[in-house]
Amino acid sequence: MITKFGKLIARTSGMALMAGALALASCSPSTQAPTEPKTEFNIGWSIYAGWMPWPYAQQSGIVKKWADKYGIKINIVQVNDYVESVNQYTAGKFDGVTLANMDALTIPAAGGKDTSAIIVGDYSNGNDGILLKGAGGLSAIKGQSVYLVELSVSHYLLARGLEKAGLQPADVKTINTSDADIVGAFSSPDAKAAVAWNPQLSVMKGGAGVKEVFSSAQIPGEILDLLVVDTATLKANPNLGKALAGIWYETVALMKRQDAQGKAARAAMAKLAGSTPEDFDSQLATTFLYDDPKAAVAATSSPTLMQNMKLVRDFSFTKGLFKGAASADAVGMSFPGGKTLGDPAKVTLRFDENFMKLAADGKL
Structure with missing residues (x-):
């Protein structure tokens, strides 16, 4: 890419x-x-x-x-x-x-x-992270559509984040998005949640109202x-x-x-x-x-x-x-x-x- x-x-x-x-x-x-x-x-x-x-x-x-x-x-x-x-x-x-x-x-x-x-x-x-717009914490991801590369380490990170937040995979809907397209997809006003890796992650974190609510630093190793x-x-x-x-x-x-x-x-x-x-x-x-x-x-x-x-x-x-x-x-x-x-x-x-x-x- x-x-x-x-x-x-x-x-x-x-x-x-x-x-x-x-x-x-x-x-x-x-x-x-x-x-x-x-x-x-x-x-x-x-x-x-x-x-x-x-x-x-x-x-x-x-x-x-x-x-x-x-x-x-x-x-x-x-x-x-x-x-x-x-x-x-x-x-x-x-x-x-x-x-x-x-x-x-x-x-x-x-x-x-x-x-x-x-x-x-x-x-x-910290190279991989979960991002939300206009939310205070990871629990706000419930009910959201999450943009990510399905069946990737991003998907794994999402699963671990949900587990730690007391949520289930069924509590979110995943939208399969390529790493090449995820920055653009998340820039849409309709997109509220995403999981990405660097360098895309760092770019996406700079968006207005975007907060990183979970990262790979919380599951070291x-x-x-x-x-x-x-x-x-x-x-x-x-x-x-x-x-x-x-x-x-x-x-x-x-x-x-x-x-x-x-x-x-x-x-x-x-x-x-x-x-x-x-x-x-x-x-x-x-x-x-x-x-x-x-x-x-x-x-x-x-x-x-x-x-x-x-x-x-x-x-x-x-x-x-x-x-x-x-x-x-x-x-x-x-x-x-x-x-x-x-x-x-x-x-x-x-x-x-x-x-x-x-x-x-x-x-x-």
């Missing part, structure tokens, strides 16, 4: 994603020949503030540095459409991809592609952004995981610096995103970036992650995103410490902290 707000593509598992998911979906792991060791890998990415370290790392030589260390080649490949990047990974065209936790579950994992989340990069800490890798490929090529962890933590350490080098790195990332440094920094301000591997390991190993993924899973199941599944347990997930959620015989999404831990322990 290219708008005057910058070329910024958000995380969405809306109806466009469903087409790919439902065509591929089954509720058991895919059967595939054992993956052999190889030396060249392709990682897909799309434009989003929390993923811009990846193309910058390639541009600056950090990717080559770590790939050379492990005797491999890594290609960081841009896909202009986020939906397409996830679908291409699910179809086997990429060895890994950047995506949100909800999409990792409902697309590759629900489609039977065994996937490992090896880097928990950030969580939305529930909307995560990840780097995932095909599990079989990772098992056959552990050096890929090591190199990717090295790339990520060197790059985010640089971008977090407040000196001239850090500022230059962020400005370069903004340019790669088709944005301005100011717009890019404003999005980073509402993105909780896991630049410290120890913090990332702690978050991935915490019982809270499983609790949050259960919320995401249950929402996804109730919206029909697990095609043919009799229960939410049909798609299994595994977590550090041998813990599982759902059917342990059908695990297709694995939160693997091992490579983040190597970074935390200085063993890369």
